Amino acid sequence: MEKLTIKDVELKGKKVIMRVDFNVPIKDGKITDETRIKAALNTIKYALDKGAKVILLSHLGRPKGEKDPQFSLKPVAERLGELLNTNVYFVDETRGSKVEEAVSELKEGEVLVLENTRFEKGETKNDLELAKYWASLADLHVNDAFGTAHRAHASNVGIANFIPSVAGFLMEKEIEFLQKAVENPEKPYVVILGGAKVSDKIGVINNLLNKADKILIGGAMMFTFLKALGKNVGSSLVEEDKLNVAKEILENSKAKGVEIVLPVDTVIAQKIEAGVEKKTVKIDDGISEGWMGLDIGAETISLFKEKISDAKTIVWNGPMGVFEIDDFAFGTKEVAHVIAEVTKKGCISIIGGGDSAAAAEKFGLASEFSHVSTGGGASLEFLEGKELPGISSISEKKNLNERKFILAANWKMNKTNTEAAEFVSKLVGQIKTEDKFEVIVCPPYTALEKVRDITSSSNIKVGAQNVYYEDKGAYTGEISVNMLKDIGVEYVILGHSERRHIFKESDGLINKKLKKVIVSGLTPILCVGEQLEEREKGLTFNVVERQIKEALYGLTEEEARTIVIAYEPVWAIGTGKVATPNQAQEVHEFIRDLLKDIFNEEFAENTAILYGGSIKPNNYLGLFGKPDIDGGLVGGASLTEDFVELANIMKEIIE
Numbered sequence: 001m002e003k004l005t006i007k008d009v010e011l012k013g014k015k016v017i018m019r020v021d022f023n024v025p026i027k028d029g030k031i032t033d034e035t036r037i038k039a040a041l042n043t044i045k046y047a048l049d050k051g052a053k054v055i056l057l058s059h060l061g062r063p064k065g066e067k068d069p070q071f072s073l074k075p076v077a078e079r080l081g082e083l084l085n086t087n088v089y090f091v092d093e094t095r096g097s098k099v100e101e102a103v104s105e106l107k108e109g110e111v112l113v114l115e116n117t118r119f120e121k122g123e124t125k126n127d128l129e130l131a132k133y134w135a136s137l138a139d140l141h142v143n144d145a146f147g148t149a150h151r152a153h154a155s156n157v158g159i160a161n162f163i164p165s166v167a168g169f170l171m172e173k174e175i176e177f178l179q180k181a182v183e184n185p186e187k188p189y190v191v192i193l194g195g196a197k198v199s200d201k202i203g204v205i206n207n208l209l210n211k212a213d214k215i216l217i218g219g220a221m222m223f224t225f226l227k228a229l230g231k232n233v234g235s236s237l238v239e240e241d242k243l244n245v246a247k248e249i250l251e252n253s254k255a256k257g258v259e260i261v262l263p264v265d266t267v268i269a270q271k272i273e274a275g276v277e278k279k280t281v282k283i284d285d286g287i288s289e290g291w292m293g294l295d296i297g298a299e300t301i302s303l304f305k306e307k308i309s310d311a312k313t314i315v316w317n318g319p320m321g322v323f324e325i326d327d328f329a330f331g332t333k334e335v336a337h338v339i340a341e342v343t344k345k346g347c348i349s350i351i352g353g354g355d356s357a358a359a360a361e362k363f364g365l366a367s368e369f370s371h372v373s374t375g376g377g378a379s380l381e382f383l384e385g386k387e388l389p390g391i392s393s394i395s396e397k398k399n400l401n402e403r404k405f406i407l408a409a410n411w412k413m414n415k416t417n418t419e420a421a422e423f424v425s426k427l428v429g430q431i432k433t434e435d436k437f438e439v440i441v442c443p444p445y446t447a448l449e450k451v452r453d454i455t456s457s458s459n460i461k462v463g464a465q466n467v468y469y470e471d472k473g474a475y476t477g478e479i480s481v482n483m484l485k486d487i488g489v490e491y492v493i494l495g496h497s498e499r500r501h502i503f504k505e506s507d508g509l510i511n512k513k514l515k516k517v518i519v520s521g522l523t524p525i526l527c528v529g530e531q532l533e534e535r536e537k538g539l540t541f542n543v544v545e546r547q548i549k550e551a552l553y554g555l556t557e558e559e560a561r562t563i564v565i566a567y568e569p570v571w572a573i574g575t576g577k578v579a580t581p582n583q584a585q586e587v588h589e590f591i592r593d594l595l596k597d598i599f600n601e602e603f604a605e606n607t608a609i610l611y612g613g614s615i616k617p618n619n620y621l622g623l624f625g626k627p628d629i630d631g632g633l634v635g636g637a638s639l640t641e642d643f644v645e646l647a648n649i650m651k652e653i654i655e
């Protein structure tokens with residue numbers, strides 16, 4: 001599954017709330033490394049050039065949910081204006097009238113920075129009320145904050161519950177490079193780990209043991225491994241509680257045929273300070289008490305160079321020594337140079353880590369790498385194979401050969417024949433699906449034939465909103481399947497919540513209707529969904545499971561194969577309340593797993609599961625961007641030209 005990016009959506013005139021990671025080091029009010037600001041410029045400029053009204057959100061440092069001047073984004077906003085060479089508005093608030101006024105005055109092509117998101121208590125708690133507020137300021141969310149992707153916060157994750165969230169260019173690039181390193185790295189694949197803590201990197205090492213050919217370990221973390229091997233490491237930085245873990249990793253690496261390369265010499269000193277006495281000792285000779293290893297030695301640099309020389313993929317996380325002090329920067333510098341050299345020969349080299357990136361910048365080598373990640377923790381967790389919440393919350397592109405996608409209109413008891421003919425004639429002229437998805441219009445019975453006549457020259461199909469299961473007879477007011485087939489109807493909605501709760505249709509009756517529709521060669525759209533009090537009692541899955549099992553009772557896999565399912569939470573139908581994309585996805589996933597249990601994996605994967613309930617153009621991308629939502633059963637919005645906009649949204653994101 002690929003993520004939707006800013007390039008896949010319309011921006012002109014839209015209010016775009018963009019989450020960036022401007023968490024830059026600031027000393028005495030001065031930004032000491034602006035890598036992260038520069039990394040976001042492409043996306044910001046693109047949005048502005050397309051005529052969007054851009055509202056930037058970011059955190060800075062770790063204020064504890066209250067205003068703290070030392071963490072104000074004001075200096076960042078000023079620097080951004082210089083880098084963009086344009087006026088950047090700044091509001092020293094995170095919500096309220098000043099924010100709303102500034103947003104309302106924003107013109108196309110202008111940018112506004114709001115104050116530090118972490119001045120809000122709800123930010124780090126992923127408070128949905130706060131997320132909903134920020135979402136209310138805009139039409140679209142662009143997530144370009146890769147460095148924050150391992151955090152599930154309101155401004156990068158919660159917000160995606162309320163408006164569509166797409167990836168910015170930085171996010172897209174980070175995912176592309178790190179995915180390559182995790183999923184299908186070209187070999188030989190060499191991982192170089194350093195930095196201060198084994199505990200930070202254990203997950204990476206264990207995950208990469210399944211992929212890497214060699215893992216080179218420097219930095220402070222080498223001493224935990226060396227001590228685990230019985231070496232005397234003096235007063236070097238060791239994580240005593242990780243000695244067994246280190247032993248396990250060394251054992252695992254042998255079992256997996258991965259070569260773990262440890263330093264053979266180290267530069268030692270008695271203090272971490274510039275200008276102190278230092279010397280190089282062989283690891284096998286041991287380090288005296290009071291001395292600590294602060295860099296890898298010359299022999300180790302040669303050894304690492306030889307191990308790196310034929311690499312086709314390199315991931316580097318963590319400096320080889322205390323690179324901030326020149327006395328102990330040589331190992332990091334030399335390793336960076338070697339990586340730059342092999343990169344020139346076609347190796348894919350990725351730096352994943354804030355300090356490693358800073359080291360590359362320090363030696364003027366950052367541009368020599370294939371990719372320098374802007375996220376330390378985020379790239380680490382990505383390399384560990386973890387799912388990052390700030391990535392999974394971004395809407396996904398849909399792939400044509402995945403399964404059938406459908407946009408269905410349930411007009412309910414609306415539109416006379418004349419109104420129906422007039423409206424559907426417009427739809428025929430405006431809806432172009434490019435064969436990417438099915439469009440079905442379900443008018444009242446009285447308009448079925450007329451609508452079928454008008455749509456027969458298009459690829460819009462027609463469906464009924466109900467049917468009876470008998471072929472004919474004394475069933476006043478009912479319609480038979482044959483009557484529908486006779487006028488070219490192909491789909492039938494069954495079990496809609498209004499049929500169930502207003503007209504008291506039972507699961508048993510729905511089962512009979514479903515069988516009749518299927519045996520007659522029409523396609524059923526089976527509606528299921530819980531009522532508010534059932535959801536509040538935590539019975540959603542129980543209700544949906546019962547409705548599906550009862551409806552499918554007695555049907556073989558072959559007979560049920562054509563079925564379409566529509567999950568319509570009753571509390572969201574016609575109420576203006578819409579299930580959040582995550583709420584809907586959760587139930588869709590449950591339904592797909594239930595179909596797997598009832599029939600099999602293939603059946604479940606091939607069944608279209610539509611969402612229904614207050615779908616509107618401003619929430620549809622977020623819903624349809626979820627992996628198990630295959631389209632919509634649209635009520636109110638299908639009676640207006642919003643329906644055309646919904647079709648256009650689907651066209652944009654199905655590739």
Ligand SMILES: Nc1ncnc2c1ncn2[C@@H]1O[C@H](COP(=O)(O)OP(=O)(O)O)[C@@H](O)[C@H]1O
Pocket residue numbers: 194195196197200218219220221237293294295317318319320321322323324352353354355356357376
């Ligand atoms: N031998 C060492 N002894 C003590 N600290 C070290 C040593 N080698 C590296 N470090 C420290 O490790 C820190 C960076 O580690 P880490 O945060 O894991 O890197 P990254 O941010 O790239 O993931 C640096 O501040 C560096 O000074």
Ligand SMILES: O=C(OP(=O)(O)O)[C@H](O)COP(=O)(O)O
Pocket residue numbers: 021023061062147148151353354374375376377378
């Ligand atoms: O600097 C960051 O992470 P990193 O130090 O792991 O690169 C991100 O901006 C996240 O900040 P946080 O770790 O305070 O949540």
